[in-house]
Amino acid sequence: MKILVLHQLPYRKAGYDRAVDHLRHDVTYAGHADRLADLPAGLPARRLPVPADEDFAEAVVARTSPADGFEAVLSLSEFGVLAVCRVRAHLGLPGPTPEQAELAHDKVRMKQALAGSGVRHPRFAAEPPREGPLPWSGPTVLKPRRGTCSEGVSVFPSARRALAAHRALAEPRAYELEEYVDGDILHTDGLVEDGTLVHSVTSRYVGKPADYAGGAPLGSHQLPPDARYEDLARRVVTALGIDRGTLHLEFFETPRGELVFLEAANRMGGAGVVDAHLRHTGVHLPSHEIALRLGLPRPAPLPPSGRYHGWLVVPGHHRPAGRPHRVSLPAHLRDHPCADRIHTLPPGTPAARHITYQEWLVPLALEASHPDPDTLRAYLAACAEATATVTEEAA
Numbered sequence: 019m020k021i022l023v024l025h026q027l028p029y030r031k032a033g034y035d036r037a038v039d040h041l042r043h044d045v046t047y048a049g050h051a052d053r054l055a056d057l058p059a060g061l062p063a064r065r066l067p068v069p070a071d072e073d074f075a076e077a078v079v080a081r082t083s084p085a086d087g088f089e090a091v092l093s094l095s096e097f098g099v100l101a102v103c104r105v106r107a108h109l110g111l112p113g114p115t116p117e118q119a120e121l122a123h124d125k126v127r128m129k130q131a132l133a134g135s136g137v138r139h140p141r142f143a144a145e146p147p148r149e150g151p152l153p154w155s156g157p158t159v160l161k162p163r164r165g166t167c168s169e170g171v172s173v174f175p176s177a178r179r180a181l182a183a184h185r186a187l188a189e190p191r192a193y194e195l196e197e198y199v200d201g202d203i204l205h206t207d208g209l210v211e212d213g214t215l216v217h218s219v220t221s222r223y224v225g226k227p228a229d230y231a232g233g234a235p236l237g238s239h240q241l242p243p244d245a246r247y248e249d250l251a252r253r254v255v256t257a258l259g260i261d262r263g264t265l266h267l268e269f270f271e272t273p274r275g276e277l278v279f280l281e282a283a284n285r286m287g288g289a290g291v292v293d294a295h296l297r298h299t300g301v302h303l304p305s306h307e308i309a310l311r312l313g314l315p316r317p318a319p320l321p322p323s324g325r326y327h328g329w330l331v332v333p334g335h336h337r338p339a340g341r342p343h344r345v346s347l348p349a350h351l352r353d354h355p356c357a358d359r360i361h362t363l364p365p366g367t368p369a370a371r372h373i374t375y376q377e378w379l380v381p382l383a384l385e386a387s388h389p390d391p392d393t394l395r396a397y398l399a400a401c402a403e404a405t406a407t408v409t410e411e412a413a
Contacts, residue, residue: 021312022066022088022109024078024102025049026095028376029056031292037305037317046088048078075101079108090312094304096166096285099123114261121258122284125163126194128258132279135257137250139279141197146184152177157198159228160184164192166288168227169373173198201272203227203280205238206251207287207295208265209306215255215265217306219295220247224330224398227268231373233336235402236289237384239328239394240298250277260284264307266291289375290329290385297323297387325387327358330398332382332405334369345382345405356397359385 023034025047038045040062047057048066057065068077078101082088088109093102100123103116120127126144141154144163152158158180161171170193174180177195184190203226208218221238230236241247251267254260266287270278286292286303296302300319309316332345344362346352352360361377361384363369370379377383384401388394 019312020044020087020089021046022078022082022091022105023047024074024091024093024095024098024105025053025057026074026093026098028053029058031376032094032304032308033302034304034308035061036302037308037314038312048081074098075104078105082109084108084110092308092311094285094307096123096283099284118259119284122260122282123164125161125196125281128282129279131259132254132257135253137253137257137279138276140199143195145191146181146195152181152195154197159196159198160193161196162192163194166283168231171228171231173228199270199272199278199280201270201276201278204241204247204269204271205287205291206247206265206267206269207291207303208251209301209303209310210255210260210262210265210284211310213255213259213261215248215252217299217301218248218251218265219299220244220251221291221294221328222271222395224328224395224402230331230333233333235330235332235405236375237328237330237398237402238289238291238294239386239391239398240294240326241391242326246277250279254279254282258282258284262310264303289331290377290383293385294327294329294387296320298325298327323387325389326391326394327385327387328394328398329386330384330401330405331375331377331380333373334363334379334381335371335373337369339368339371347382347384347401348404351397351401351404354397356386356388356394357384358387361385 021043046064046066048068050068050070054065091102091106099119100116103119106113121131129139129142132139143152155177158174158177160180160183180195184195187193203223204220206218206220209216219240221240224237225234254267263284264286267282268280292303300322306316362382369381
């Protein structure tokens with residue numbers, strides 16, 4: 019098979035070679051210089067450079083042709099959701115249209131698609147009135163309709179203040195207003211084949227993604243199977259028309275136990291989700307998604323660990339630029355039975371300036387596990403509290 023990969027994720031996260039035999043298949047990676055540079059040196063594949071100052075999809079279209087004979091186009095990145103539709107159409111290959119892809123990409127479109135599904139979601143306003151109030155008055159979230167890592171998300175104490183902030187935006191149509199929901203945030207990660215959820219694990223966040231954007235630690239830990247979570251995920255898959263690949267669903271669980279949809283994506287979760295999922299279930303989500311999208315056999319699962327797994331990331335994007343930072347755990351947490359791996363930046367290395375969950379770009383990232391999910395949660399919460407303040411290294 020001749021495959022074109024829109025390479026926008028770090029190779030170490032995607033692990034294409036775990037699902038694709040590069041000696042059997044003819045693979046071309048299209049990407050910016052920094053992405054192509056992270057491909058293994060000996061990987062038997064073509065490289066198609068994409069200039070950083072050009073629109074990604076248009077640049078690939080300009081450098082490819084139906085005559086090239088590509089039989090599939092693959093993208094695992096949230097930023098490639100629409101690009102892959104554009105390139106696939108240019109090459110004359112079948113697949114979801116941009117309108118279909120938007121249902122698991124645009125936060126307004128996905129909530130609109132849930133109408134009649136039985137899935138509760140927050141009240142929202144895609145185009146609020148020019149004059150007059152919103153249909154609710156309490157705390158309100160202002161967020162981009164597209165994007166990841168909660169970048170650009172703001173929470174206001176009242177609908178009135180959020181509405182004023184929305185009206186002051188340079189591009190208000192790129193944002194939505196959403197009623198704030200009080201409760202824990204959970205995420206379900208799994209696999210979809212022929213429109214059916216065939217595998218899933220649900221985790222509960224420690225902290226909130228929007229707070230991570232503001233500089234607070236964020237983590238999550240896996241939970242035992244729960245029919246309510248699985249039913250919600252199945253309903254979302256059906257309503258959004260997700261046909262195949264991975265699912266990353268986020269939702270609230272209110273103090274009264276009600277489940278409320280937050281958002282969903284037809285791609286794998288970030289941070290430590292993939293590694294935690296692999297250890298808990300033996301399923302490597304990226305390679306299974308690649309196989310599903312290319313019509314290849316799914317890899318055989320590895321033996322599961324028999325433990326619940328979690329992760330915690332301490333951000334550094336909000337710290338002064340150009341200055342190295344370090345974060346260290348107290349000895350009783352560093353040597354705790356739950357601690358599996360602790361990642362820190364090399365001495366003198368500044369953290370990334372953009373919002374990221376990548377363990378090699380943040381001051382500290384932690385992998386943890388335990389046979390009891392409640393013990394694991396308590397440990398991750400203690401780590402989050404202990405690392406809430408980043409200590410700046412002396413110059």
